[in-house]
Amino acid sequence: MKKSLLTGAVLSASLLATSTASAESFPDVSEDYWAQESISALSERGIMSGFPDGTFKPGEPVKRIQAGAMIAEELGLEAQNTTHNFNDIPADFPSKGVVSVMERTGIIGGDSEGNFRPYEPVTRAQMSAILSRAYNLEANQNYYFTD
Known part of the structure; x- marks a missing residue:
């Protein structure tokens, strides 16, 4: 489960781990977004976080x-x-x-x-x-x- 969470979110999102937030707090990640659960789990664990403007930008490529x-x-x-x-x-x-x-x-x-x-x-x-x-x-x- 751990590997699939990381793989799915890494491939779908572009962020550095700088602060914790939940996916529900990202205005550009809707509750029905296909990777919402993975984004939420990884952001709660501090692996990923949003951009300074509070967005997650799930469509941006990972650097x-x-x-x-x-x-x-x-x-x-x-x-x-x-x-x-x-x-x-x-x-x-x-x-x-x-x-x-x-x-x-x-x-x-x-x-x-x-x-x-x-x-x-x-x-x-x-x-x-x-x-x-x-x-x-x-x-x-x-x-x-x-x-």
Whole structure:
């Protein structure tokens, strides 16, 4: 149940875990929204929160840094303010601890040019790889997606 809650909400929402709120408090998440239950559960646990304007923006793509922050929070990984090997993450980057712990654990890495790309949207394929590494999931050859 825990994995399905995280997977559903991560794929449908775009936020960093900065404060707690319930989905009922987000004006852009109706009670009949398909992911309302997952959004509510994760926001109550502090894994996800809304934007400063009080909205949740469930249609916005999840960014790589947001996915990393949510995974780190869910797994209880302590952010590391250590050095990293990414050209596009300056020393004063506000979420460099998340970048460092994702690199250290191998959950989210960089590209072949040495960039982390923190604000790039995560694709479904990338999220599958991230979740597989985070939860040590095995491939299931019985499922195929044509898109």
